Amino acid sequence: MPENTTAPARAMRLGVAGPVGTGKSSLIATLCRALSGELRLGVITNDIYTDEDARFLRSAGVLDPERIRPVETGACPHTAIRDDVTANLLAAEDLEADFGPLDLVIIESGGDNLTATFSPALVDAQVFVLDVAGGGDVVRKGGPGIARADLLVINKTDLGVHVGVDVERMTREGRSVRQGAPVVALSRHDEASVRTLTGWVRDTLAHYRTGEHTPVDPGPMAPHFHTGQDSEEPHLHTHAHDQDPAHAGHSA
Amino acid sequence: MSASPLLLALLGDARLPSGGHTQSAGLEPALRAGIAPAEVPAYLRSRLRTVTMVEAGTAVVALAVAANDGDLTEVEAAWAARTPSPALRANGRRLGRGYLRVLQRLWPGPVDAHARTWSRPVVLGLLAHRAGMDPADVARLVGYDDAQTVAAALLKLEPQDPLTIAAWVSELLPNVEKMAGKVAPLRLPEQIPAPGAPLIERWAETHDTITERLFSA
Ligand SMILES: Nc1nc2c(ncn2[C@@H]2O[C@H](COP(=O)(O)OP(=O)(O)OP(=O)(O)O)[C@@H](O)[C@H]2O)c(=O)[nH]1
Ligand SMILES: [Mg+2]
Numbered sequence: 001m002p003e004n005t006t007a008p009a010r011a012m013r014l015g016v017a018g019p020v021g022t023g024k025s026s027l028i029a030t031l032c033r034a035l036s037g038e039l040r041l042g043v044i045t046n047d048i049y050t051d052e053d054a055r056f057l058r059s060a061g062v063l064d065p066e067r068i069r070p071v072e073t074g075a076c077p078h079t080a081i082r083d084d085v086t087a088n089l090l091a092a093e094d095l096e097a098d099f100g101p102l103d104l105v106i107i108e109s110g111g112d113n114l115t116a117t118f119s120p121a122l123v124d125a126q127v128f129v130l131d132v133a134g135g136g137d138v139v140r141k142g143g144p145g146i147a148r149a150d151l152l153v154i155n156k157t158d159l160g161v162h163v164g165v166d167v168e169r170m171t172r173e174g175r176s177v178r179q180g181a182p183v184v185a186l187s188r189h190d191e192a193s194v195r196t197l198t199g200w201v202r203d204t205l206a207h208y209r210t211g212e213h214t215p216v217d218p219g220p221m222a223p224h225f226h227t228g229q230d231s232e233e234p235h236l237h238t239h240a241h242d243q244d245p246a247h248a249g250h251s252a
Numbered sequence: 253m254s255a256s257p258l259l260l261a262l263l264g265d266a267r268l269p270s271g272g273h274t275q276s277a278g279l280e281p282a283l284r285a286g287i288a289p290a291e292v293p294a295y296l297r298s299r300l301r302t303v304t305m306v307e308a309g310t311a312v313v314a315l316a317v318a319a320n321d322g323d324l325t326e327v328e329a330a331w332a333a334r335t336p337s338p339a340l341r342a343n344g345r346r347l348g349r350g351y352l353r354v355l356q357r358l359w360p361g362p363v364d365a366h367a368r369t370w371s372r373p374v375v376l377g378l379l380a381h382r383a384g385m386d387p388a389d390v391a392r393l394v395g396y397d398d399a400q401t402v403a404a405a406l407l408k409l410e411p412q413d414p415l416t417i418a419a420w421v422s423e424l425l426p427n428v429e430k431m432a433g434k435v436a437p438l439r440l441p442e443q444i445p446a447p448g449a450p451l452i453e454r455w456a457e458t459h460d461t462i463t464e465r466l467f468s469a
Contacts, residue, residue: 050464072468074273075408086271086350087468 011042011102012208013092014201015081015118017145018129020111023155023188025053027129027197028106030188032062034198039103039205042095043068044088046080048110067099077110085122104205114143120215125204128218131155136165139174144218146174151182151200158187255384263379264396266404271350275343276405276467277398278303278452281459285451289410293420296399300424300431302449306334307344307373308394309435309444312387314377316439325366328374330441335371337453339460343469344371351375359383391432399424405467 016024025045032041041063045053047070054070057063071087073080080087092105107123109116118126128145130138133156139146146152152174160167167185174183182200186193207213266272282295310331317327335341348371355375356363359382367375373394380390403417438444456469 049466052463055463072274072465074275074405074468075466076273079273083267084269084271084273086269086353087274087346089353090271090346090349 007209007211011040011092011096011100011105012125012205013105013107013123014204015107015109015123015126016129017081017109017116017118017126017149018111018153019113019134022111022129022131022134023153023186024108024111024129025056026188027127027153027155027186028108029057029060029062030194031106031198031201032057032060034194035104035201036063040099040101041067042092042099042102042105044091044095044105044107045070046073046077046088046108046110048073048075048077053108067095069095073110077112078116081107081109081116081122082119085119088122104201114138114141114145115220117145117149117218117220120217124208124213124215125150126218127151127153129153129155132157132160132165132167132170133163135163136170136173139170139177142177144220147177148181148216148218150204150216151184152178153197154183154185156187157185157193158189255386255389259383259385260389260393263393264400266400268354270354271347272397272401273404274468275347275401276409276469277401278456278459278469279402279405280409280465280467281455282452283409285455285458289406289412292402292406292417293423296402296420296424297427298449299398299402299452300395300427302447303335303340303452304395304398305431305435305445305447306331307398308391308431309438310334310371310373311376311380311390311394312435312438313441313444314374315380315385315387315390316377317441318378318381324364324370324374324378326441327377327444328366328370330444331371331373334444334446336448337456339456340453340469341371342460343456344373345369346468347372348375351379355379355382386436387438388432388436391435392428395428395431396421396425399428408466 016028018024028043035041043057043063047053051070054068057068058065069091071091088107095105096102126149128149132154154170154174157167171183171185184193184196184200186197204213287295310327314324314327317324332341335344349368351372352367352375355378359379361382376390399421403421406417407414459465459469
């Protein structure tokens with residue numbers, strides 16, 4: 001049973017995380033384009049070196065530029081969305097004070113690696129974005145965002161044929177890693193997929209408003225099965241994974 | 253009424269979630285303006301004699317005013333008058349909100365409706381009053397935090413042996429003590445020292461307008 005059934009006083013905060021270049025900013029632009037007619041939106045970007053993301057989104061013309069705010073993270077994109085969320089919380093507060101009330105504040109994390117996810121102290125729900133260009137294997141590598149973000153997006157499906165990735169299989173594997181939790185295979189060129197994405201955002205917002213949505217931490221590490229064991233329960237490991245694509249293959 | 257020395261450790265710890273990781277204490281624009289990493293010890297001492305002394309003096313006075321149930325907006329005005337850069341004032345007030353979150357969670361109680369607009373040293377003074385800290389300790393905290401902020405940012409901007417930088421901070425501690433001793437007796441807004449650091453102020457202004465930066469200020 002949900003514990004909190006009173007209507008929340010503030011906008012829902014939706015985090016968008018995922019490796020560099022998988023299409024987080026583009027996905028946010030897509031959401032703004034599709035939803036700004038019906039929802040009052042604000043966007044916060046966490047760039048690492050520049051305010052590139054904020055500028056990209058402002059120039060996309062999908063939202064009043066004033067509603068898009070960059071936050072500096074002092075070269076600590078993880079810290080800003082997990083250990084010390086102060087800068088992001090203040091930016092969200094400011095957006096709501098300046099334009100409030102708002103329905104949805106979308107926060108883009110600084111593009112990082114597979115381990116970066118948002119703290120539930122900052123966001124109510126989060127999307128983890130992968131793209132097919134990163135290779136079909138990435139999903140199987142798991143990680144907290146892939147396995148337990150509220151939504152996994154497999155982006156740029158239009159590129160599948162060009163990079164030799166079987167999109168359907170990648171999506172299926174995503175569902176299995178996530179034990180059935182939602183996966184959207186997305187391309188901004190595919191209207192139906194965009195509708196699925198916006199539908200998920202609307203549903204999540206509706207649940208948030210009725211107090212039925214509980215923010216969850218995807219966790220710093222992924223639980224996984226030991227192959228060869230036939231236990232039904234996922235086996236929770238607390239050791240660090242060695243699957244970070246930033247390091248894989250470069251060590252030794 | 254004297255607080256545990258560990259309180260100073262808690263508040264001076266970079267892991268305190270108050271938004272400190274977004275700060276370089278002016279180092280990022282200073283390096284960009286051409287100061288060499290080897291000059292950082294001198295940069296630290298210059299800050300301690302100028303902007304940091306203003307911060308520490310403000311925090312001490314805010315503590316005294318809060319203890320007498322006085323008007324902290326006057327202390328805020330005195331700080332603003334001594335902080336000519338609008339970018340630094342905006343940044344100081346953003347940091348103040350971060351510390352206000354710390355204050356409200358760790359030492360809950362009613363706060364003035366204006367508290368959300370107060371700068372970090374004013375909020376720190378209020379916090380120090382609530383937490384039962386000495387004036388000298390709050391001044392030490394401001395001095396130490398400033399030095400460690402520069403040190404941590406240097407490791408991101410111009411990495412070198414972290415122990416060299418830790419040694420610089422350690423060597424600065426007597427200067428921090430001296431500064432704290434100087435401002436600890438202050439009680440009134442007009443007593444807050446008003447030294448200027450025009451280059452630091454100017455660099456902060458430039459930093460505020462550029463699009464490529466790691467740190468807010
Ligand atoms: N083909 C194709 N390209 C896409 C799609 N979505 C985004 N892209 C492209 O992918 C590149 C990266 O997109 P961004 O939205 O900037 O990615 P990001 O994840 O925000 O990047 P960082 O913020 O740098 O981590 C850009 O060149 C986009 O045009 C898509 O659906 N299909
Ligand atoms: Mg981006």
